[in-house]
Amino acid sequence: MENILEIKNLCKTYDNFALKNVTLSLPKGMIMGFIGENGAGKTTTIKAILNIIQSYRGEIKIFGLDNRKYDKKIKEDIGVVLDDMFFPEILTPNDIDNTMKGIYKNWDSKMFDDYLKEFSLLPNKQIKTFSKGMRKKLEIATALSHHPKLLILDEPTSGLDPVARAEIIQIFQSFIEKDDCSILLSSHITTDLEHIADYITFINRGEIVLSKTKDELLDKYGIVKCTEAEFKKINKKDYIKYRKTKYEYEVLVSNKKDFKAKYDIAIIDKITLDELMVLMIKGEE
Amino acid sequence: MIGFIKKDLFMIKSNFKLLGILIIAYTLMGFVGEIDISFILPFMSVMIMISTFSYDNYNNWDAYSISFPDGRKNSVKSKYVATVLMIVIVSIITTLLSFIISYASTKTINCEQILISMFGTIFGTLFVLSFMYPIIYKLGVEKARIGIFLIVFGLVFIGGFLTNYFNLSLITKAILFLEDYLIIILIIIAIIMVYISYKISERIFNKKEF
Amino acid sequence: MEIIISNSSGVPIYEQIKEQIKVKIVSNELKENELLPSIRTLAKDLYCSVITTKNAYEELVKEGYIKNVPSKGFYVAKINKDVALEEQLNKIEELMDKAVTIAKMNNINKKTLNEMLTILYEEDK
Numbered sequence: 001m002e003n004i005l006e007i008k009n010l011c012k013t014y015d016n017f018a019l020k021n022v023t024l025s026l027p028k029g030m031i032m033g034f035i036g037e038n039g040a041g042k043t044t045t046i047k048a049i050l051n052i053i054q055s056y057r058g059e060i061k062i063f064g065l066d067n068r069k070y071d072k073k074i075k076e077d078i079g080v081v082l083d084d085m086f087f088p089e090i091l092t093p094n095d096i097d098n099t100m101k102g103i104y105k106n107w108d109s110k111m112f113d114d115y116l117k118e119f120s121l122l123p124n125k126q127i128k129t130f131s132k133g134m135r136k137k138l139e140i141a142t143a144l145s146h147h148p149k150l151l152i153l154d155e156p157t158s159g160l161d162p163v164a165r166a167e168i169i170q171i172f173q174s175f176i177e178k179d180d181c182s183i184l185l186s187s188h189i190t191t192d193l194e195h196i197a198d199y200i201t202f203i204n205r206g207e208i209v210l211s212k213t214k215d216e217l218l219d220k221y222g223i224v225k226c227t228e229a230e231f232k233k234i235n236k237k238d239y240i241k242y243r244k245t246k247y248e249y250e251v252l253v254s255n256k257k258d259f260k261a262k263y264d265i266a267i268i269d270k271i272t273l274d275e276l277m278v279l280m281i282k283g284e285e
Numbered sequence: 286m287i288g289f290i291k292k293d294l295f296m297i298k299s300n301f302k303l304l305g306i307l308i309i310a311y312t313l314m315g316f317v318g319e320i321d322i323s324f325i326l327p328f329m330s331v332m333i334m335i336s337t338f339s340y341d342n343y344n345n346w347d348a349y350s351i352s353f354p355d356g357r358k359n360s361v362k363s364k365y366v367a368t369v370l371m372i373v374i375v376s377i378i379t380t381l382l383s384f385i386i387s388y389a390s391t392k393t394i395n396c397e398q399i400l401i402s403m404f405g406t407i408f409g410t411l412f413v414l415s416f417m418y419p420i421i422y423k424l425g426v427e428k429a430r431i432g433i434f435l436i437v438f439g440l441v442f443i444g445g446f447l448t449n450y451f452n453l454s455l456i457t458k459a460i461l462f463l464e465d466y467l468i469i470i471l472i473i474i475a476i477i478m479v480y481i482s483y484k485i486s487e488r489i490f491n492k493k494e495f
Numbered sequence: 496m497e498i499i500i501s502n503s504s505g506v507p508i509y510e511q512i513k514e515q516i517k518v519k520i521v522s523n524e525l526k527e528n529e530l531l532p533s534i535r536t537l538a539k540d541l542y543c544s545v546i547t548t549k550n551a552y553e554e555l556v557k558e559g560y561i562k563n564v565p566s567k568g569f570y571v572a573k574i575n576k577d578v579a580l581e582e583q584l585n586k587i588e589e590l591m592d593k594a595v596t597i598a599k600m601n602n603i604n605k606k607t608l609n610e611m612l613t614i615l616y617e618e619d620k
Contacts, residue, residue, distance in 0.1 A: 029535075030545065052351045053494040075354040082352070085345035088296055088337075095295040102288030103353050173539040196538075198546040213546055219507040270505055 033193035079148035115141035190273035222256035241283030289363030415482035
């Protein structure tokens, strides 16, 4: 099994939104950043993977097994942090520990306890007394403490201050040190992804726009900044999208080196994921 | 499933105090007067279990729990098992208290009456459970509460309607005839009722998307 | 071992890692047969992705600086000092060529260039 997660042509239709042929593959031992606007389909895709929504078409395989047929077996090894979905807030971390003992075969109370200590979370306080950041840390601790092989995380660091985020990202990287574990990480905090993600999958309006290695996007792709006159000289085949701002043209190209060799334009910058997203979504062809 | 049941018990932990107060109140009232409130405690415990549905909903627990192995199946099963257990246990406690009160105030124990009361209460609360839970799964707790109100109202209305227009002597004769077997029949009906309710709830929940 | 990454330099991260390790190998800071950190541990410590460190190591293997022992890890290879030196000499030649071109274009003579070279060389001391 090369890929820990494989999605092929996932389709799901709602009244005013639809997933269309979403296809992606996450290899073992890798981190995939899942990016897109709010409402682009990240959460819907994640829900399909977990069978939280069920009436979808397409094939989803986890650990090489069909996610519908082997749902129970697969879920023993998946750790999940979802947006705004967790234990009832009148419960305490101790309650969570005792509950999970009876849910996962591999639940590790000691590991959970260690995380609580590391995150300074009091085991006997109700979740509703925790701040947003503390809740997220608790959710992450819960997801990790049954030794999963695949982490599916929907905005796991939202609401965390930079120091806490750095802590959590370190924990994710430790998780990946075992080369048979993977992470699917949906996040708006693209700076984190720019560092630790191996792959980036970008979804827009229910369709996958691109799915590439992060290195290719950051090393090869680039953003050309030029005047209108210079832009007019560029062959349409040599760029992906462009955007006209008040003072300049911004042009997304897939190979900085080739572009530089062909055109004599001074500014070809390294692109950030945020800029990539904005250009892909708001740019014209 | 054990994990799910534990979770619900942890949730009503804070309500145990309420139950404790009610038990004390019940005991006191029993000593003071002849009021038979043996149905209140079991009924309250069902209401408390139903409140767990509200908490679950508020935190989107249902969706989260689907990410657990056998999440959908255990979610429904555990609610039924937990509720039935609570009903039975609380009913037994109430019955024991009734015995104590009866002995303490009248120096006699009206065994038959107390036991009939217990079985009636258990049957009544299981009936409420069987009706309410599928409605809760389909429409949510708030709408279900209204629905139950309407159903009880409707049943009382129909009951009154029937007594006015039909001769119930046949039914009362049939009940007297079956008296010895009444308890067993009630138990069988209760089991079937709860089982059908469970199957319906399971089907509703399995189709649900979040 | 110290490896310092610049995120804004425009040089791909895997290249920065590769070059810095190369320098350490050539300067003997990393000795022959010394075990290098694993791809994953290095990624974690450098706060970058596994594919990046994997890329760096793969290129170092291709260029003969390190060798991959299956199930054990990456070790510093016995490098041909001459080959490594050759590579650095080529780089210097390339840069010198650029300097000479600019000098010629601007009528700056060889003597001035030589003086500049001496000053620069002395500066670091």
